[in-house]
Amino acid sequence: MTSWDDLRDRILSGMWMAGLGIAGIWLGGIWFQMLTVFVTAVMIWELWMMIQPDQPTPGMLLSALTASILSGLIASPDPFYLLILLIAPAIGAAALKKERLTFVGFALGITIAGWGLVTFRENYGVVWLLWMVLVVIVTDIAGYFAGKMFGGPKFWPAISPKKTWSGTVAGWVGAALVGFAFLSFTNAGSDLPWISVALSFASQMGDIAESALKRRQGVKDSSTLIPGHGGLFDRFDGLLGAALVMLLVALVVDVPQVSF
Template sequence: MADDGETGGKKPTRWDDLSARTWTGLAMVLVGVVAIRLGGVWFQMLVVFVTAVMIWELARMIRPGLDVGAMLLAAFSASVISGLLSQKPDWHLALLLVPAAVGSAAMARERLTFFLFALGITVAGWGLIMARDTYGGTWLFWMVICVVVTDVAGYFAGRRFGGPKFWPRISPKKTWSGTIAGWVGAAAVGALFLTFTNAGRDLIWISMILSMASQMGDIAESALKRRLGVKDSSALIPGHGGLFDRFDGLLGASLFMLLLALIVDVPEVRI
């Protein structure tokens, strides 16, 4: 008897993926928290690894048969970022363009797409390392918690309330209820950090903008997957797809923080 795509005859629900998402999400948060707390080479190694894996996923999404080549691109990206850690942040940062340019030349199609996304990934990864080294772990905890709360609040509000779609052509599952819930959740995180840090009240609205940047990172990756006709960036993480699927929001948040640091003087936030 046909079950219309259901597993074991059980009718699927909108919460079917919750268990896998929860446990893998908690594991990733735990690893991230420990790495941010330790800082130094531990956090650097984690960021370099995640960045390299996302470059590998991006290359295989655009050119599925490029198995060895995608691994070489990932290793090359990791080598460039690792090498920059021993240099002063001046003209050497132009080397971040090299992995994106080399990978773009290896693509049979979507060369500009690969270049832009690969550059965004490597710059965001570099930005996370510099933010931890320059401003301390508190900023990183705030950023990561804002991104996680944005994702979690958006997930539950979107599944619970539904309603009009935020951008149906790009991200069919994202609703306005989930999007706004993410902003509110991030604002609450900012307000919470005001209670035990020396951050100013501007942190509340900055948290909301960071939430929006995180959502734009998610939407950008969704647009990429729709353009390439793929469901997930890879199948590395149960319930989450690939690292690119999981960290797209953090990429957007990291790029926003880099832009913010260029515009204003970001102070070190002390507990």
Template sequence: MAGGSDPDRWSDLRARLGSGAIMVGIGGLAVLAGGVWFQMLAVFATSVMVWELWTMIHRDRPTIGMLLAALVASVLSGFLTVDRSYFLVFLLIAPLIGGFVARRERVTFAAFALAIQIAGWGLVVFRGDYGVTWLFWLIVVVVVTDIAGYFAGKTFGGPKFWPKVSPKKTWSGTVAGWLAAGVVGIVFILLTPAGWWLVPVSMLLSFAGQMGDIAESALKRRMKVKDSSTLIPGHGGLFDRFDALLGASLFMLVAAVLFDLPRVAF
């Protein structure tokens, strides 16, 4: 069944566009600047997401301490000295502290907190090792996937992709995201020395981002919450907004281990 003419399905569009434009502006400037500016943005964002994770699990025990623990762990882990990869052991600080003091969902918190921080660290490494164009490609794929999925899902509706986990995500939106990512790959092929490998990789990256979104949706359903927080009008929290980017970053980190990414860098 098509999306129909119900105007309520577009009710959140204005708030999403406004807050989205602000995030794109801040994030774009940080990516362009690179260095400590992008690193500090990554530290702040991942730390807030770890705090949001904690508040989702412990709505009755929200604490600023988890935010501070994540901040300290991120800095110590090498976000600001990414050439010292052995500092990554400090990424265990927040997951271990949270897992120890949590009254429930200890493994859930530890696993998600660690994944968030590793993904954030990965983005910093990608910016430093592969350059601004490479990171912009990754971000654009994730953003375009989300936009295409949003409009296609709202317009066409249809069968749900995984109704038990993410009741709003449709197959039409999911496939539209893949196709849009493929188009992004083609555009970057035309603008950079990248080969045609970029099209299927862009589509795989799109799927990885969608799985990041699915993972957070599953967590929210498990915790019985609508959003990770209310920090961003129309979007919920930072975790809600960047779950797909985290999934994409983790996917590329795995790819970096399996393949020689510098050979296919722009």
């Protein structure tokens, strides 16, 4: 029997998160920067608490340090200053009693992704970033419902026992549909649908990576901040994966300008 016990909380929490996120993306500028800095800092705190929950104070201090560093970095267009993103992960690793490399890897990924999202918004416009966010959201929603309805073989049971192949493929299909939809009103090239699928897979790998971290640390959620969703890290892990992949792509090829 399929259980939908968490559906109401997931929908309500998802609606206000999506509304806040889309509003921030639409407004851009300082509004989106503040939202990104806040979410990034909270995720650093959640990461610390998953690894060393008995000492919350250093996690809060690292969160504040991350917010300060990221705010300063956003104000500077010089890529050289990206090196300062190493400061918070390095300090956190030095303060931890265990999982130092784990913290460095995830903390660096979180902060780079946060910087990347703001950079994407400023350089490529609102529609481009909305496309990426919608690909991640539709991947998650399609995967959730298909997995609940159809079930079937697990995608990676050793790490994420709830994720199924039916949900994974449904996420790819949903992402492709988002790509086709954006082709109808933007100047993006015909490759957008398959790029959307690739981005969908990246977001799923972001979710898998966070699932592996939680399983390693023996926790169910990154925190209990969001009813039905866990913590911000639980909700934005897919977006982190997608943003990091798009950053790598942008280093190799020109990202198409998508605008009204």
